[in-house]
Amino acid sequence: MTLAHEHPSEGTDRTRLAPALAAAANRLSAAGVASARVDAELLAAYVLGIGRGRLLLVDTVRGDELRRFEELVERRAQRVPLQHLLGTAAFRHLELAVGDGVFVPRPETELLAGWGIEHTRPGATVVDLCSGTGALALSIADEAEPGLVVAVERSPEALVYLRRNAAAFPGVRVVQADVTAPDLLGELAGRVDVLLCNPPYVPEGTPVPPEVADHDPAEAVFGGADGLSVIRPVIGRAAALLRPGGVVGIEHDDVHGPAVPDLLRQDGRFTDVVAHRDLAGRPRFATARRA
Template identity: 50%
Template sequence: MTDLRAVLTDATRRLTEGGVASPRNDAELLLAHVLGTGRAGLLLVDHLDDAQTHAYEALVVRRAAREPLQHLTATAAFRYRDLAVGPGVFVPRPETESLVEWGLTVIDALEVAHPVVVDLGTGSGAIAGAVASERPHARVHAVELSDDAFAYAERNLAGLDVDLRHGDLAEAFADLDGTVDLVLANPPYIPLTAWESVAVEARDHDPALALWSGQDGLDAMRDVAATAGRLLRDGGAVGAEHADVQGESAPAVFVAHGGFVDVSDRTDLAGRPRFVTARRARR
């Protein structure tokens, strides 16, 4: 038997030395995962048996090497749902919840029985799943290009009324042109020149398709603007996440498109520029 507090303290030290941003948090979550309990359940345990100790040690070694926490637990929390994640799919971040929250306010203001919502580049299905579960009267559509990510989206959206399609967001949903009330997207937005500045967890483990987007990081954003421009009805809204250094350049993409009005940028809960919003101009 091994003392739980001593093991947790040692794991926290090792994760700190490995450069993990939240060592104590991750050490506790990994231990809770091994024990099959929530973090609060750790207060009820004093010792680990040999099998638990060995399992925890293996996970700590991998996390100290900067393998994402969510890959080790095979799950990621997003709003009110736990999503299956792993190699091959982008791990959803808390910042994207601000985009979803904005989207829900747009839906709530619509005077239609069944708002039509499209999630471009759904990845794990985080955005589409949040909208479909929290606003079940909406007709939600989602598209994903990656084979691996599409498989995760299928799993995470099972049981929800979401029209999930396999394909490129730049060409998706021609059958919905001019009928959509809301488009949401968290496209790749990291410039190819920024490789060294990206956290190891993302750079080495998130799929490249979900990260990199040309020399200025805005190639996918241009596709989102073009697709939203044809999908949205007059007055329909679009929201798209971007890097915190793109608070001016991302909105400029929608201005340059010429088909949008009320283009503005919005911040996340930390006050950082996070996503651009716009409305489709009258044709």
């Protein structure tokens, strides 16, 4: 992509930002990026080292800044995730390190995080299964007053990011383990107050955007033929880990609106099963209380 150099200042290699942003947005839109203008502005702000809201105060950019911006726009046009280009993903009040090998947290998961925060009393023990970047675990550590947060992740690649993100939170313990293991966190059985899980839940064969297909780890996206291969054992393990009255929240695919609440009811050890929708009205997560 080449952005036209318009109205350079006298004697300097400077370019007006507004036309460069417009050209970048057009390039991204043509490449199928839904949030083309927003992504262009975020990339420009990243290159300039300022907040996106301050772009209105910038009239021109230097030649080296323009070239860096063009390079990043072209990579985004190739459907490299925006968060990979920025090196971080915003999640509630956090900026989480992300990159190849770890699932990029989605804005809709902030709803499950908020629910978990609301149910975390001071001193509570909280478990986050399939932690990835640590988005859920670290949001609770950041916004509530838990006594202990345990973040469980299996992938060695994802653990690099999880440990980096968790380093600022001494009350968070990172555990490498498979969440489907029948003896997972056996030392906490019957002692957990809040258990959250954002597992791989997309049914295999479901078409996904290039950002997901080419960059998110498949093991963090797809959950077997029906998308429930991880959720089923997680429900059983949640029942074993939670204290009576403890609560569980599990994110799921929008095709699982009835299925996950039904699995919680069928387990027989939960009450107060509730299905929750996201801001677009799609089924997004289910919650329940340990009987």
